[in-house]
Amino acid sequence: MSASPKGHMNPTIHAVARAAGVSSGTVSNALNHPARLAPGTLKRVHHAILDLGYIRSAAGRTLIRNRSDSLGLVMPDLVNVLFVEIARGAQRSATEQGKRLVTANSGFNAHELAAGTTQLDQQDEYLEYFAEARTDGVLVASMRDPSRGIERIRNHVRPIVVINYDVPRADWCTVLMDNEQVGRAAIEHIADLGIRRAYFVSIPDIVQPIVERRRGVRAAAAARGVVLTEIGTAGLFPEDGAAALSGILPEPGGERIAILGANDRLAIGALQLLRARPDLRVPEDVAVLGMDGDHRDDGADWITLTSIVLPGQAMGAEAIRLIDAEAQPGHEHERAVLPVSVRPGASTIGG
Amino acid sequence: MSASPKGHMNPTIHAVARAAGVSSGTVSNALNHPARLAPGTLKRVHHAILDLGYIRSAAGRTLIRNRSDSLGLVMPDLVNVLFVEIARGAQRSATEQGKRLVTANSGFNAHELAAGTTQLDQQDEYLEYFAEARTDGVLVASMRDPSRGIERIRNHVRPIVVINYDVPRADWCTVLMDNEQVGRAAIEHIADLGIRRAYFVSIPDIVQPIVERRRGVRAAAAARGVVLTEIGTAGLFPEDGAAALSGILPEPGGERIAILGANDRLAIGALQLLRARPDLRVPEDVAVLGMDGDHRDDGADWITLTSIVLPGQAMGAEAIRLIDAEAQPGHEHERAVLPVSVRPGASTIGG
DNA sequence: CTGAAAGCGCTTACAG
DNA sequence: CTGAAAGCGCTTACAG
Numbered sequence: 115m116s117a118s119p120k121g122h123m124n125p126t127i128h129a130v131a132r133a134a135g136v137s138s139g140t141v142s143n144a145l146n147h148p149a150r151l152a153p154g155t156l157k158r159v160h161h162a163i164l165d166l167g168y169i170r171s172a173a174g175r176t177l178i179r180n181r182s183d184s185l186g187l188v189m190p191d192l193v194n195v196l197f198v199e200i201a202r203g204a205q206r207s208a209t210e211q212g213k214r215l216v217t218a219n220s221g222f223n224a225h226e227l228a229a230g231t232t233q234l235d236q237q238d239e240y241l242e243y244f245a246e247a248r249t250d251g252v253l254v255a256s257m258r259d260p261s262r263g264i265e266r267i268r269n270h271v272r273p274i275v276v277i278n279y280d281v282p283r284a285d286w287c288t289v290l291m292d293n294e295q296v297g298r299a300a301i302e303h304i305a306d307l308g309i310r311r312a313y314f315v316s317i318p319d320i321v322q323p324i325v326e327r328r329r330g331v332r333a334a335a336a337a338r339g340v341v342l343t344e345i346g347t348a349g350l351f352p353e354d355g356a357a358a359l360s361g362i363l364p365e366p367g368g369e370r371i372a373i374l375g376a377n378d379r380l381a382i383g384a385l386q387l388l389r390a391r392p393d394l395r396v397p398e399d400v401a402v403l404g405m406d407g408d409h410r411d412d413g414a415d416w417i418t419l420t421s422i423v424l425p426g427q428a429m430g431a432e433a434i435r436l437i438d439a440e441a442q443p444g445h446e447h448e449r450a451v452l453p454v455s456v457r458p459g460a461s462t463i464g465g
Numbered sequence: 466m467s468a469s470p471k472g473h474m475n476p477t478i479h480a481v482a483r484a485a486g487v488s489s490g491t492v493s494n495a496l497n498h499p500a501r502l503a504p505g506t507l508k509r510v511h512h513a514i515l516d517l518g519y520i521r522s523a524a525g526r527t528l529i530r531n532r533s534d535s536l537g538l539v540m541p542d543l544v545n546v547l548f549v550e551i552a553r554g555a556q557r558s559a560t561e562q563g564k565r566l567v568t569a570n571s572g573f574n575a576h577e578l579a580a581g582t583t584q585l586d587q588q589d590e591y592l593e594y595f596a597e598a599r600t601d602g603v604l605v606a607s608m609r610d611p612s613r614g615i616e617r618i619r620n621h622v623r624p625i626v627v628i629n630y631d632v633p634r635a636d637w638c639t640v641l642m643d644n645e646q647v648g649r650a651a652i653e654h655i656a657d658l659g660i661r662r663a664y665f666v667s668i669p670d671i672v673q674p675i676v677e678r679r680r681g682v683r684a685a686a687a688a689r690g691v692v693l694t695e696i697g698t699a700g701l702f703p704e705d706g707a708a709a710l711s712g713i714l715p716e717p718g719g720e721r722i723a724i725l726g727a728n729d730r731l732a733i734g735a736l737q738l739l740r741a742r743p744d745l746r747v748p749e750d751v752a753v754l755g756m757d758g759d760h761r762d763d764g765a766d767w768i769t770l771t772s773i774v775l776p777g778q779a780m781g782a783e784a785i786r787l788i789d790a791e792a793q794p795g796h797e798h799e800r801a802v803l804p805v806s807v808r809p810g811a812s813t814i815g816g
Numbered sequence: 817c818t819g820a821a822a823g824c825g826c827t828t829a830c831a832g
Numbered sequence: 833c834t835g836a837a838a839g840c841g842c843t844t845a846c847a848g
Contacts, residue, residue, distance in 0.1 A: 123620055124531070126825055137835045142827055152833060167620040172597040173533075174826030176524040178840040180475070184594070192553055198543050205570045209587060214594055217568045219556045236560060243535070243565055246523040247598075269474055269518040352764045379763060386764045409765065412730055413703045413737040416767035477841060488819045493843055503817060525842030529824040 125166040127174075133162035145170060176248055184214035185437060186244035187253040188237055190222035195408045199426025200255050200277060206427075207434040213250075215434075218243065222257055228317045228349045238263035245270040251437040253277060257321050273440035275433045279322060280449075287436040288449045289429050293323045296405050296422050296454050297330025303420070303456050304372040304401055305338040307463070311369055313362060315345045315355055315384070316376035324376055327405055331374065347380060355383025363400065366393045371400055372462070378404030378421050385461065389416060402461040411459065418459035425452040476517040484513035496521060527599055535565035536788060537595035538604040539588055541573035546759045550777025551606050551628060557778075558785040564601075566785075569594065573608055579668045579700045589614035596621040602788040604628060608672050624791035626784045630673060631800075638787040639800045640780050644674045647756050647773050647805050648681025654771070654807050655723040655752055656689040658814070662720055664713060666696045666706055666735070667727035675727055678756055682725065698731060706734025714751065717744045722751055723813070729755030729772050736812065740767060753812040762810065769810035776803040 131138040136155060143150050144159040151159070162168070176182045185208060192198050201217060208215035222235035237260060244252050245267035252267070254260045255277040264274055264286065274286040281288070304312060312335060319325045328344070335342040345362065347354040355375055364371060375381030381404035388396050396402060396417055404421040411418050432450050439445050482489040487506060494501050495510040502510070513519070527533045536559060543549050552568060559566035573586035588611060595603045596618035603618070605611045606628040615625055615637065625637040632639070655663060663686060670676045679695070686693040696713065698705040706726055715722060726732030732755035739747050747753060747768055755772040762769050783801050790796050 125620060127827095128825080138825085139827080139836075140834060143834085146827070150833070155833080167617065169593060169596045169618060169621045171528070171599060171825050172594075173524045173527040173599060173842095174824075174840085175597075176840090177522070177528060177825080177842080178827050180840075182524075192543070192549050198549060201570070202543055205572065209572060214591070215569070216594075217570070218566070219552070219568070221556065221560060240565070242520060243523075243567075245520045246526075248522060248524060266518065267520060269476060270520045382763050382765045409763065410761070412733050412760065414733045414760065414766040414768075414770060416765065419765060479841080489841085490820080490843080491818060494818085497843070501817070506817080522841050524826095525824085525840075527824090528826080528841080529843050531824075 125168045127168075127170070129166055130159065130162045130168050133166060134158045180248060181250050182248050184216055184247075184249055185251045185253065185434075186240075186247070186249040187215055187217045187255065188240045188244070189217055189219050189255050190224075190235070190237075190257050191219060193223060193225065195410075196278075196406065196424050196426045197255055199424075200430040200433075203427030203430025204253060204434055205430070207431040211434065211438070213434075216249075224257055224321060225350050227257075227320060238266070241267050251275070251440070253433045253437065254279075255433075257323075273437045275436045275440070277429055277433050284449075285447065287433075287440055287447050289433045289436065290449070290451045291424055291429060292451050292453055293326035294330035294333070296323075296424075297327040297332075298334040299330075299422055299454060299456050300327075300374045300403050300405055301331055301334035301338060301340055303403065303458075303462060304374070305334070305340050307372075307397075307401065309370050309372045309401055310339065311341045311343075312372040312374055313343045313345055313359070314374050314376070315347060315358060315380045317347055317350060317354075327376055350377055350379055352379050352383035352386055355380035356386050357383075359384050359387055363387060363391060363394065366399065368399075370398070373400060373402045375402070375404045377406045378409035378419060380404070381419055381421070381461075382409060385417065385419065397460070397462050397464050407457060417461050420459040420462040421457050422454050423457045424454055428452050476519045478519070478521070480517055481510065481513045481519050484517060485509045531599060532601050533599050535567055535598075535600055536602045536604065536785075537591075537598070537600040538566055538568045538606065539591045539595070540568055540570050540606050541575075541586070541588075541608050542570060544574060544576065546761075547629075547757065547775050547777045548606055550775075551781040551784075554778030554781025555604060555785055556781070558782040562785065562789070564785070567600075575608055575672060576701055578608075578671060589617070592618050602626070602791070604784045604788065605630075606784075608674075624788045626787045626791070628780055628784050635800075636798065638784075638791060638798050640784045640787065641800070641802045642775055642780060643802050643804055644677035645681035645684070647674075647775075648678040648683075649685040650681075650773055650805060650807050651678075651725045651754055651756055652682055652685035652689060652691055654754065654809075655725070655813060656685070656691050658723075658748075658752065660721050660723045660752055661690065662692045662694075663723040663725055664694045664696055664710070665725050665727070666698060666709060666731045668698055668701060668705075678727055701728055701730055703730050703734035703737055706731035707737050708734075710735050710738055714738060714742060714745065717750065719750075721749070724751060724753045726753070726755045728757045729760035729770060731755070732770055732772070732812075733760060736768065736770065748811070748813050748815050758808060768812050771810040771813040772808050773805050774808045775805055779803050 127138045130141045218240035220235040220237040241263040251273035256279040277289045347358040373384045407421045407423040478489045569591035571586040571588040592614040602624035607630040628640045698709040724735040758772045758774040
């Protein structure tokens with residue numbers, strides 16, 4: 115049981131073979147096909163393995179098998195809760211299927227992008243890393259087009275699933291949430307409440323989800339006869355929302371309006387302004403809604419924020435399922451679009 | 466430039482050599498010691514690499530170099546924001562130093578542990594995974610004793626740094642935050658405000674940070690003459706805090722008290738109760754404080770929560786630094802304990 | 817400056 | 833049931 119009785123570091127399969135008085139092929143069989151060994155031999159080998167603190171080298175094994183029994187997940191930065199949820203869903207699902215999942219963070223940060231301070235992210239580097247490792251499959255959760263990086267590794271890693279970015283006619287499976295539905299659901303929700311005038315508060319169209327939410331908002335507003343005004347912000351934080359909105363709050367007794375934040379933080383910026391305006395009632399005068407369920411309502415809020423719940427964990431789990439499906443012969447690439455739902459709060463429905 | 470002109474998959478170094486009309490050793494040199502090649506040869510090799518979509522196999526390379534040029538990080542579940550911050554700090558720091566960092570989630574969940582519904586986590590499995598991969602160093606962020614898993618891989622991976630768990634006389638470097646200071650700082654803060662009676666609300670001592678925070682709270686309360694009452698909860702959520710505290714709220718006009726949540730969510734449970742009690746003023750009658758800076762105060766709160774800011778990103782960065790330091794000859798294991806600080810909010814200081 | 821050869825630690829038919 | 837041997841894809845002295 116002692117880790118290393120002979121002081122040897124890095125014991126190999128040959129050291130184990132010597133200690134057990136067998137050949138290295140037999141040690142390998144003990145690990146890979148134990149049923150082939152006589153019980154006594156198996157026991158001796160296992161004893162030697164424990165005694166030497168032997169751990170098989172993945173390099174030798176991967177080299178000859180040309181597979182590594184593990185999956186890779188490339189993530190943007192973890193500031194966005196959506197990606198934490200995607201990672202959790204994927205990890206759980208992989209574990210349930212007995213697969214190892216290993217994650218790399220590319221350092222992409224939408225806040226920085228919006229503020230114009232982005233450095234390059236490491237997405238392509240980590241894709242290459244997983245390709246070098248001959249990972250059995252790669253999941254890429256992304257805020258930007260991953261095509262170039264994927265193109266490079268195509269010859270070396272087969273099942274690839276892209277999460278959260280939609281490339282037309284892509285040569286891989288894709289898992290998306292329905293961002294147009296996010297925008298539509300927001301408008302539907304306030305239209306159902308009888309509100310006829312809405313402000314959509316958002317950064318410019320620099321990332322795909324924003325583009326699509328805007329499209330959904332516009333389409334639904336047109337369909338429902340909601341008068342829509344779009345307000346641009348410099349960033350995705352509450353103060354950006356507050357700064358952009360300070361001019362548009364109505365006088366008391368005016369027409370009822372809704373403020374729709376492209377994300378929850380922007381909506382919270384609106385709530386901050388409104389807290390300082392006791393003459394305006396929420397939601398009777400101004401209804402407020404966020405669009406990415408990022409804000410964790412744990413009961414400390416002065417008013418709970420209505421938002422759209424994004425299916426992060428489900429997206430992660432779906433991606434693992436598709437990795438599997440891709441491995442089936444004759445599989446056609448799938449494009450899964452997962453639905454979202456409104457989580458009503460007092461900021462629109464009161465109570 | 467086409468990915469695979471001859472339809473070959475998994476091109477090897479030999480395929481590249483053939484295409485470039487050189488030997489495989491020369492291709493290897495082009496990758497590892499480009500200066501050794503004649504410019505024309507180098508160019509031909511690079512062209513062949515691009516043309517074939519060649520990506521070097523880490524397996525062959527690791528096998529002969531016995532190192533993989535990457536670091537592994539084993540994390541508990543990402544529900545706890547502290548660990549997200551640790552991961553971000555480690556990732557950023559590794560990137561700055563040009564190192565690849567790859568992460569695995571063990572699925573340990575303190576909430577589930579507190580609720581008694583834990584399954585086993587995968588910490589040891591992923592430690593073994595990184596050992597098999599001959600990772601150049603391993604970081605383990607943990608809520609439980611990782612000794613067994615580390616002991617097993619000791620012969621195969623050298624620099625090991627444990628984050629957030631303190632093993633006495635450990636044979637590795639350790640990065641901690643000062644959890645006793647967390648408890649002390651909480652008491653100091655409210656004692657400085659003149660409060661003489663405090664309630665410490667916490668799950669039982671099933672994880673190390675709780676043990677130490679309790680110890681710090683007790684020591685500081687004794688030192689400062691604060692009358693301390695400890696309240697047990699069944700879990701770490703706001704509703705657990707609210708359930709445990711509903712009996713202890715004072716009548717208006719009584720002695721001023723402080724409620725100290727072992728984490729922010731428990732403190733928020735107290736805030737929920739207090740919002741329903743307009744006869745009690747916060748912080749004049751009841752001051753409330755959380756202990757893990759987990760709650761993101763983004764301005765939607767009815768009152769901002771005073772809390773203790775934990776040095777998550779700094780811990781991650783420090784761990785990367787120690788991996789480096791361990792590699793120096795003659796290095797002695799370090800035990801870094803990073804300080805915490807109070808983030809004052811209206812829930813204790815008003816305003 | 818380039819090539820031939822050895823060897824890293826495994827797994828897998830194949831003999832025996 | 834076990835062992836000897838080939839080979840996975842690389843890198844690195846070493847000749848030339």
